[in-house]
Amino acid sequence: MPGFSMSKTKPEDSPTAPATGIRKGLTNYGDSGFSLFLRKAFIKGAGYTDEALDRPVVGICNTGSAYNPCHGNAPQLIEAVKRGVMLAGGLPMDFPTISIHESFSQPTSMYLRNLMSMDTEEMIRAQPMDAVVLIGGCDKTVPAQLMGAASANIPAIQLITGSMLTGSHRGERVGACTDCRRYWGKFRADEIDSEEIAAVNNQLVASVGTCSVMGTASTMACVAEALGMTVPGGASPPAVTADRIRIAEETGAQAVRMARSGLTIDKILTADAFENAIRVLLAIGGSTNGIVHLTAIAGRMGLDVDLKALDRMGRETPVLLDLKPSGQHYMEDFHHAGGMATLLRELKPLLKLDALTVTGRTLGEEIELAGPGFEQDVVRTIADPIYPQGGIAVLHGNLAPGGAIIKQSAADARLMQHEGRAVVFENGQDMAERIDSDDLDVTADDILVLKNIGPKGAPGMPEAGYIPIPKKLARAGVKDMVRISDGRMSGTAFGTIVLHVTPEAAVGGPLAYVQNGDRIRLSVVAREITLLVSDSELARRAAAAPVDVPTAERGYRKLFLDTVLQADKGVDFDFLRAARIHDTTPKG
Structure with a gap:
């Protein structure tokens, strides 16, 4: 059979060599040779060649859903990730998991977060992959994916879907969802009428993507980068931009490199990484939900978050990011201001710089590689903060x-x-x-x-x-x-x-x-x-x-x-x- 050997002496089939690629996690029929034979027979039905099947396999969590406009760009992201995987010599395999949207989940998205984490973990375990790309953005999807991947403990990398663009209502810039609450408050107070609330409803969400302010989705995007779980610059590009697509391609290529080097998630999600993430959460005026999610992710790694220590860190970590609801700007402004590199550069004295990232380099090395800063008005200096202490007490x-x-x-x-x-x-x-x-x-x-x-x-x-x-x-x-x-x-x-x-x-x-x-x-x-x-x-x-x-x-x-x-x-x-x-x- 051309291109396929049943030889028991082939290194990758040796019982002492770790299984990789399509040979990982063979279904148990009592005959491992037959299990591999059957698996290859079925996947070849989809048109794959032996050459393709000999490459490192990168799984891609597909969380696209008609019920989830925060993930409305998932098809484009998946194609870009696949391109990056192929360019780096890997074999991309996308697969579906649960998708949770905040406004389309009853009784609440939090009720389903743990279910999504279990789905993610078990699909990573069940299917052969040497690394996995986690595509998520809406509030509970990123924490669910990081929780599941942490438990599965293979090379994993997060790809954020990105924030929506801002809209305009009667000459005023608006975006979901701080402005949603502000205008609804005006409506409840009879300050605006039903006609105006209907008009603003059309402008609050100007494109697919996550909330354009520092809500939970943006918080978890920034936290994921602070944890070292995204490529540099992965948190801030808006969903519909070319920057976001390029980040997706780079993420696919990096997943292949992680598969080959064996950079598993436990080497990244360390105690130092969580301390960095907490510092960032405090400095961005991040969502209170971020504490719950970080605690859950840490728990999957055998770590616990000490709330009293968190509060002490908050007393010495000022809010530097001028974004709604703690400030005035939106996520696309943060991206234009240099994104997380600008924030991390300012926070550098408070960070654990030796923490490893998905690139194989340390956080400190990535900050240096980002180069010097430039003049902007979105990220403040420690000497001139938005708020003198961390956003959360x-x-x-x-x-x-x-x-x-x-x-x-x-x-x-x-x-x-x-x-x-x-x-x-x-x-x-x-x-x-x-x-x-x-x-x-x-x-x-x-x-x-x-x-x-x-x-x-x-x-x-x-x-x-x-x-x-x-x-x-x-x-x-x-x-x-x-x-x-x-x-x-x-x-x-x-x-x-x-x-x-x-x-x-x-x-x-x-x-x-x-x-x-x-x-x-x-x-x-x-x-x-x-x-x-x-x-x-x-x-x-x-x-x-x-x-x-x-x-x-x-x-x-x-x-x-x-x-x-x-x-x-x-x-x-x-x-x-x-x-x-x-x-x-x-x-x-």
């Missing part, structure tokens, strides 16, 4: 024994030290039914509290933590007030909002026992969130109304509710975390 207190998060760079400075009366909503449905009632007993000095939107309570920890300003207050001109929940909020959102209260209400955390009229104290400077109720009174309330932890009878919901962890553990499934856990961040 970690809070503790009797209301959040396991911690809570606030995006201080997007909050109202007047509310960072505040005490107020609790106005309590028991769950999302209760809030939806009462928040806009003229009979709601609420003032601008009160604190809105929303329970049961955590990992188990919702389930899936929805982005309902961005509790809307009650309509009667919005009409009176109130733009912000303190809001507290065990859920999340979009990275595109803004306001004085305490999130990820741990433990959540649904498992009996103190949040479950907050009542209307209780006093709550928030002090961001003291990193405190305190319910001004005695321990004995909280114990009495818990005994009088014990929490019924949510359960399900079947399917993925049962798996989710039975095994999902709290926010401080990344909301991952307990059985997916690596067995050996230690801190990624310094305790000094």
Whole structure:
């Protein structure tokens, strides 16, 4: 049979040599020779030659979907990755996985993140590939892919789909989705009418791609590059640009080089890499969701994120990136300003420069190769920051024994030290039914509290933590007030909002026992969130109304509710975390 040998002495078929390419992970029929013979017979039905099948195989995760406009450029990216793989002497093989879009996922995209990570991991394990290119962009897809690839532990490289372009409404530049929330707030306050809100709806998303501000998608793009998981410059090019296509081609070529060198993901996702990623997240005014996702990815590597150390890093890492919602610009402006190279150059004194990247070079070497900076107004210097501390602060207190998060760079400075009366909503449905009632007993000095939107309570920890300003207050001109929940909020959102209260209400955390009229104290400077109720009174309330932890009878919901962890553990499934856990961040 020309080009195909069944010889048992051929090196690549030797039982002692590691299997590569099409010979990896043979299906078990009890006869490995027949398994390879059958596999080659079927793949040749697609027109492949023996010469092609002898090359290193690069898998390409195809997350394109009609339901996911953030990945609307996936076909073009896949073709460019294939071109890069072929130019470097590899064999590209794209395959589908779950695709999750934030606005098209019920009950919430977070509910499906772990499922996508399992899909990604198992398809990497199941199919023969020497390296894998992970194509993702929308909020949960990048973390899901990095989680799955971390568990599979083969050479892996992330390709970001890229941000959308900005639009224009009546001469004002707009982009999803900070401006979505801003205009919707105007509509709720009767500042604009239904005709104008419909008009702006047509302009907020000017092209395919992820949100054009520093939301979760942009945060994870920057974090992926900081982790060393993308080629240099991989975070910032917009989705529809030639720069993005060139990055895709380069990513394919680099995947082949990684396959040949055996640069597996565990050599890149080290404790130093996670510290770099946290520094970047803080410096970009990144999404609070980034903490949850980084914690989950770290957990797959046997690492844990110390929230107290994270907060200490936040005190010494200023916000440098002038992007909405913490600043004024958009992702395409960041790209024009030099992207991550500009930011990393400024952050260099705070980074672990010896951390390895997918290029085989260190982060420090990549910063040097990027060359000198140039004049721009998007990335500030450490001497002239947007905000003097990191965008995210970690809070503790009797209301959040396991911690809570606030995006201080997007909050109202007047509310960072505040005490107020609790106005309590028991769950999302209760809030939806009462928040806009003229009979709601609420003032601008009160604190809105929303329970049961955590990992188990919702389930899936929805982005309902961005509790809307009650309509009667919005009409009176109130733009912000303190809001507290065990859920999340979009990275595109803004306001004085305490999130990820741990433990959540649904498992009996103190949040479950907050009542209307209780006093709550928030002090961001003291990193405190305190319910001004005695321990004995909280114990009495818990005994009088014990929490019924949510359960399900079947399917993925049962798996989710039975095994999902709290926010401080990344909301991952307990059985997916690596067995050996230690801190990624310094305790000094």
